[in-house]
Amino acid sequence: MKFDFDRVIDRRGSGCFKYDALQMLYGRDDLISLWVADMDFAIAPAIREALQKRLDHAVFGYNLRLPVFYEVVGNWVHQRYGFQIEASWIVHSPGIMPAVNLAVLQFTQPGDGVLIQTPVYRPFHDAVKAHGRVLLTNPLLCRNSYYSIDFDDLEQKLRLAKLFILCNPHNPVGRLWSNDDLLRLGSLCRKYKVPVVSDEIHADIVYDGHRATSIAALEDFADNAIVCVSPAKSFNLAGLSSAVIIVKNPALRQPLAKMIESLHLYLGNSFGIEAIIAAYRDADDWLAELLIYLQDNRDYLVDFLKRELPLLKLATPESTYLAWIDFRALGMGEDALLGWLVEKARLALDPGTKFGVEGSGHMRLNFGCPRKLLTEALESLKEAVRKEF
Template sequence: MSFNEVVDRRNTRSVKWDLTEQLFKDKEILPMWVADMDFQTPKPVVDALVDRASHGIFGYTVTDDAIHSIIKNWLSKKHHWEINTDWLSYSPGVVPSLHTSVEALTEPGDSILIQTPVYPPFYDVIKKHDRNIVTSSLQLQNGRYEIDFEDFEEKIQNVKAFILCNPHNPVGRVWTKDELQRMADLCVKHDVLILSDEIHADLVYAGHKHIPIASLSDEVAHRTTTYFSPTKTFNIAGLQASYIVTPDQDMKKKIDAQFGLQGLNMLNTMGVTAIEASYEHGEEWLNELIEVLDANKELLMKRVHEETNQIQIIEPEGTYLVWMDCRDLGLSHNELKEFMRTKAKVGLNDGASFGKEGEGFMRINIATPPQTLNEGIDRIVQAVKNQNDTDSN
């Protein structure tokens, strides 16, 4: 499959494509929002799924030693983290894992820190379990988001847990070793648990490196539980498969017990098959994907910079999700949402859904063939030009 090939995803029950009219009230909207890709999954993964389907029996399926070893080898090779396989637990997804971990490791009334703007479900996994949200705002400085460590240390002293997003969604930072160490040291100092969402770990651009925060030291590892999945990496989110790495066995027992209370004791058959095939046979495809995403990132940045000075692209260091600063359009946030929906006719993620710091921003998904990305850019740029013409008359 070529990454230039446009695959029609309509009528496949795609959240991204088949809910467009329902969500955006316009069937002409070009969807560039939800975090899945418009690229076909690697052929070896598809072949493995077809082969498994041809067996014709889909009974209860275990995650055995072979799957454990495949994951262990992937984390070692890609992220230089040597884990023990008895640290692994499995879940349908990172968000269910976060819900479960908050229930297992904290109590109602506890406070949990997040770095905003951030992935919207982080708010839900705190609020819906009667925990208190504490926010430390990331600071946009010279086109790059930074951690306000003074604010972070002030806030971390009064929380039970910290939910880290690395690489960060939506601002695209891949936190450096120094940044991770400073955060980890403060968590150790103030006896704070770390719940680390690292689902985008494999999607990092040249010049940056993903470092699992739990790999920094044994001391950090034993207060950290880390969430991974091949679903973002290989575009298999619909197969509902993820895993958790928890070195501290007391923490792991609590998490596993909470999964048991929910009846979540195993993955689905196709999810297990996909993990195995992705990690065993998907690396070459992934390397090509990163090159394509990097080219798309550069295309977006170049065209928007050259064709309008009213939208600034925050260059991502990882993920295929790009944060766009639209504040120079001079619109209120509600006006900005309507502008993108009715004037540009592109379906983007609403920046305010990531927190109040996201007002005036939108998130765009660039994991799509370049012709689709160009169409999206055309629509946005033309809408800005039309708006300027209207304002000048």
Template sequence: MKYDFDTVIERRQTGSSKWDVLASRFGRDDVLPMWVADMDFVSPPCVQEALIQRAKHGVYGYTVRQDDYFSSIQQWMSTRHGWDIEKDWIASATGVVPALTVIVQAFTNPGDGILIQPPVYYPFKRVITSWGRKAIENPLVEVNGRYEIDFADLEEKAKLAKVMFLCSPHNPVGRVWTEEELVRVGEFCLRHQVLVVADEIHADLVYKGYKHTPFASISPKFAANSITCAAPSKTFNLAGLKTAYVISPNAAIKERYESMLAKASMSEVNPLGVAAMVAAYKQGGPWLNELLEYLDGNLMYLNKFIEEQIPEIRVVQPEGTYLVWLDCRGLNLESRALDQFLVHEAGLALDEGHLFGSEGVGYQRINIGCPRSLLEAGLNCLRDAIERTVRTVSE
């Protein structure tokens, strides 16, 4: 491979959320962090060079979005996802979650319902309830080890909502929704006048045999009833540079979003973030192709290891994202005990399944976006802890 995904980069003492808040988040700082969704890989060389050149300029004042900002997004959406978008559809955001916060304030009132599909990315519910809105839950159902949408329940719940947060690809269960599934979602939401807000931040991270379909690309009527939230942050490991954006072909919706964005004083963009995004989108394709191969190898390693050495745990096979949903119910540990076991016996920091909703109790989310040696170390620690404690007790 041309790019290096095997070298372990020391991230401690860099202000890393993933590595430097372990004591406060998990109660100890000697655990291996495989939780928050950023990768332990360096960003592409083209991004590093663009940042160096921009930094050398020496002036980092207020920044506006110029043509290369818009054209890089347009080019990426067209070449990677077959979606041709217009410059005027694109609005800025400091992050997808901040964008959701603005959307909640712009398009709903206190007490309004917002649809989510748990077990789902937990900031969704936090944003909804923090602003006095009601989370309307349409839980996913697991059928033969694969999560599906309960469409009968969705249609009933859509009657109670003004907005739907659609996680696509889905975090944490890893589903890449098919076009047929998205069409059904879109039809229900149109029928009941529910605005679809598609969080597509993981859109570029899809495994072989699957294809991400941008919700708004399916038809003009869906595009007119939607806002797409996207970013290069997961794809190229740029989360700290605040490079998100939203897309809406509906001029009235976009204007309403940007008006609330201005009220919240969140319209500014980061000059370094812009430079990184433009470089990533215009030159980072080959790096991403190799990253996907590496992640596929990590997933195969995880599957083989757990199947052969930790049969108590079941892997919910992801179709996209570098996040893997692990069914740990075979360990026969109560929810709190499972959390404690992973931290204090296995020495692992994972995202606790119950954070994603009651449907996640007994599950954990592991991040495989790391050098394989770290993945191997984590799985060895998990196996050894199970052998030392869980299996010994059961015997």
């Protein structure tokens, strides 16, 4: 390996949620922290060099994205997700969640239904409820811990919805929706004239040689989609607050862009812009090695649970560095389970109901960390389970 993903970097005191909020959120700070979705790896050297160069320039006025920005973003989404775009379709946002919230505000009215597929990333729920919209859910089907879409229910709910927020690939269940899934889903949204906000933030993290497809790459779905992409997960850049929103249809793009402009959210920060360019243009060798490392972590985790902790169940994630683990066989309620993990296994995981009621009895574990940490976490969990079950 050219890049060192084994190096353990002490993040405590850097002002990061993952470690510095442990005491506040979990009641103690001596935990192995595998909750919030960022990775414990240093960024790609190519991105670091680009940021260093920008820092050395030392003038940080208002930003204009130069043509190179549009070129590298266009190449990335075309090559990686099969979505061919034009520069003018890009709308700037400091993050994906600001854009998702603004889409809810722009395209729905208080009291309108907004549909999500649960269990799903908590801020999707909040983006609907915080603005007085009605949360509609299309719960995923689960068989042997493997999740799929309930299309009959989806169709019923789309009749009531004004907007659909899709998570592809899906956080937390790790599904990379197939082209077939996307075709069925996109056709139904078109039939019921429900625009799709497609959050594709995890689309670079795919395993076993698979490739993610943007919903907007299929049929004419781009006309009905607000596509959100970002290097934040795959290149570990969440703290640089940068995302790219791609909207082909002017009837959707113009009002969204106008709202973003009116709120002055489009300028971006100098480092975020440089980081996106460097990530998408100069760091694909780093990403390729990261994916090998993450896939090994994933396989290690799946094998470990099968071998050592057969009471706990999970389906092998096809995407994301997040494992969605079913703890129901331990027979504990969520609060008790969370407390037990903290006190007995010294682990900070994300509780399942954060992602919706369907998540009851589950925990989300982030394996985007050096193997040593993951090994320690799993050994600690094994000891705790063996002592008590």
